[in-house]
Amino acid sequence: MLKEVAVENFTNIPRAIAAGARRIELNDNLAVGGTTVSKGTMAEATAYCHDHDASVVAMIRPRGGDFVYNDTELKIMEADIFEAQALGVDAVTFGVLTPDGQLDTEAMAQLIAAAGGMDVVMHMAFDAMPEANQGVAITWLADHDVVRILSHGGPLTTPITETLTHLGDLVKEAGDRITILPGGGVTAANVDHIVEVLGVQQAHGTKIISY
Template identity: 60%
Template sequence: MYKELAVENFTKIPRAIKAGIDRIELNDNLAVGGTTVSHGVMAASAQYTREHNVPLVAMIRPRGGNFVYNETEIAMMIGDIKCAAELGVPAVTFGAVNRDGRLDTAAMAALIDASTGMDVVCHMAFDSIADDNQKEAIDWLVDHGVKRILTHGGMLSQPIDATMLHLREIVQWADNRIEILPGGGLQSSNAEDVAAILGVDQVHGSHIIEI
């Protein structure tokens, strides 16, 4: 099973790689769900993971709070994506939604366009999309070449056990057209069970391995 560890800053990266982690999601401010790290942290992390052949995913998020962004914030995110590309980061993760509970396709298209040459991941902004609109969002993300969706299957205030039914619906609708990466509330103790129930081969979390 493929394990992705969400880390804050650079500090845990060497230990995570030594412990055998498969992929790293790089964040600042995990207490608010993750934001973009500084240029210096991103540069050091990109170099270290590249030297150790571990894929890196850089969080592109200008602030905590919701995922409804204005033009200035989208411009900031595009700048951070270009910075990641220049540093050789292989993947970026971001998400934008409208106030009406739908994927913000205009913002997402601009961000995806800026990410040429990198894998794109839609992060847990996906869970802010109204359930009735999520199938439409999955189809759009598939059509625009997004590699995977990180999702808890509901709000993070709910334990993963309470969102499993909806997660299964998401996996079924995706139908292997796009990777589904379950996260939020996953630990080293329950990750394999969750993956087996959902029929996926990868999991995400900040405590997905013991380091």
């Protein structure tokens, strides 16, 4: 099983990797769900992870709040993706929605193109879409070479043990086209149960490893 640890800045990366993390999701400001780190943090985190046989996923999010972004914010995100690419980051994670809760395919296509060569992950903006829109979004993301969708299976206020049914439906919908990565409330205590129930091989969390 691959355990992806969400961290804030560089501080806990050495301990997380020493405790068994093989992939790091690099964030600033986890209190609002994560935003993009500084160039310096991204550079040092990537170098350290690569020196210790771990990969890095950089959060691309210019602010907390919703996932509806204006043109200036999209330019910021695009510039941050270019920076991540230049620094050798393995993957970037982002999500853009329309005001009515659908995937903003035009903006997503623009950012996916900017990522050229890096893996692209759809983050939990996916969960902010109505469930009725998620199947179409899975197909679009898979068709545009997005490799994973990070999902809690429902609102973060609902324990993940109560969203496993919907997560299971998403896993079935995705099939072998794209990976559903369960996250949000996944801990060292419950991760084995979650991956067994869902039949997945990887999971994500801030507390997925004890360190």
